[in-house]
Amino acid sequence: MEVSNDLLGYKDLKIVQNTDWFSFSLDSVLLANFIKIKKSDKLIMDLGTGNAPIPLILSTRTKAKIHGLEIQKEVFELAQKSISINKLCDQIDIINIDANDVSSLYETDSFDIITSNPPYFKINNNSLRNSNDQKSIARHEVKINIDDILRIAKKMLKNNGILGIVHRPERLIEILIKMKSYNIEPKRIQFIYPKKSGEANIMLIEGSKNGNEGLKIMPPLYVYDSEGNYTDDVKSMFGE
C-alpha cells in the first residue's frame, strides 16, 4: 500500500512509502544527522537512496545540490513523489540508475559528500532466490555491495571529500580494512545502541578520501529509554 507519511515529524517533511516493500528506517535518519557538512559543500550524492529519506533530511541542513541514485524503478518513483510533495525539486535530483554506472553521469572527483545506507547482509541462497524482490535488494548485497560503494566513493569524491555510511557493527573490521584499501580513511565512528544495556546494533562511519590517519570514536547514542520511548537525543533529530 502506498502511503504518504510524516518523516517522523521531521521539520514538516513528508515521505511517500509503499508499506508492502519496506519503510525508511531510523538508520537513514541517524546517518543524515551524523554526517559533517561544511558551508562550502556544493554537491552531495546518496547511493541507493530508496524513498529518499537521506536527501530529504540533508536538505534541512545544507543548500548543496543533492543527487539520490536508486536502481529500482518503483522505488525511484516513490522517491520522486516525495521530493515533489515537499517542493524540493530544485535542490534534490532523484535518478533511476545503477550506482555502478554513475561515472557515465557525473564528473569524477567532483562530490563533496557521498552518503549511503546500503544493504547490510551478504548474499545468501535466500537473497539470490528472491533477488528481484524489493526487500531483498534493499537488505542484501544483490545489486550493490560495500566494495562497489567504496569504489564509487574513491572515484567520485573530491580529494578529502567525505563518505558517510551506516552499517552493522559485525561488519566493522571488514569495512575498515576495505575503506583503507580504497583510500577512504576512516575518521569518525559512532555506535548506536537500542538501549542502555546490550550491544550496539548500528554503526555510523565517516571516511575522508585520501585523508590522514586519526580515528575518533564518538559518544554513543541510545535509541530508546528504559520505558521504550525514543531518547531525547533521537527526539532532537526530529526537531522535538
Add this chain to the structure above:
Amino acid sequence: MEVSNDLLGYKDLKIVQNTDWFSFSLDSVLLANFIKIKKSDKLIMDLGTGNAPIPLILSTRTKAKIHGLEIQKEVFELAQKSISINKLCDQIDIINIDANDVSSLYETDSFDIITSNPPYFKINNNSLRNSNDQKSIARHEVKINIDDILRIAKKMLKNNGILGIVHRPERLIEILIKMKSYNIEPKRIQFIYPKKSGEANIMLIEGSKNGNEGLKIMPPLYVYDSEGNYTDDVKSMFGE
C-alpha cells in the same frame, strides 16, 4: 618514593608503587574486569605486568595460576612485594623476563588467557632518547610493541584461548588488522568514555586464537559522572 597503596580499595588488595616512575592506572582495572574467564581456565599470562595490578585483580575472579612478566628489574621487584604483601605467592608468579623470550619458559599453546596493558605510543625521538627511563618503557613501544604481543599470543595461547588488551581508540584500525593477521580474531570491543559527552579515550579488545568471525560492540562505559566522581559502573569494580 615507594609506597604501598590500597588497590583503589579493591577487595582489600594492596599494591606497591614507586610514584617517581608511574602509578598503576584505571586502564588495568578496566581490562581485568572486562576479560571473560571460564571456570575451566587454568593458566593466565599478563604481559608487561608492571606492579601487577592485573594479576592482583584477576586473582579475585579465578583460581587459575597467573604469570606476570615484567622486563624492568626495579618494577618486577615492586610487583613481587605486592604479591607478597597480599599473600598471593601461591597463585601469582612474577617473572623478570623480556616477554619476547617467553617461549623459553613455557610450553607453546598452553595458556587459556593472555592479558596486556601495553605501551600505547609508537616510538618517537623523545622515547628513544629516554629509552631506559621507566616511564618511557611503560608508555612507548621501546621494548615491546603490538606485533610482539600478538606474536606471543599466537604462539602461547591454546586454540580458542583469549587475548585481552587495553589500548587507545586511535590505534583501533591498525590493531584489528594486525589481530586478523596473527589469527587472533577480534570478538568483543568496549569503548571507555571519560564522560558522557566527548570521544572514547580507551578501548578494551578481546580476541580468540583461531576464533570464528563475529564482533560485538559492548555497552560503553563512562568513567566519571557530571560532577567528576567515578560512575557507579566504575565503583562497582572496586566492590563499592
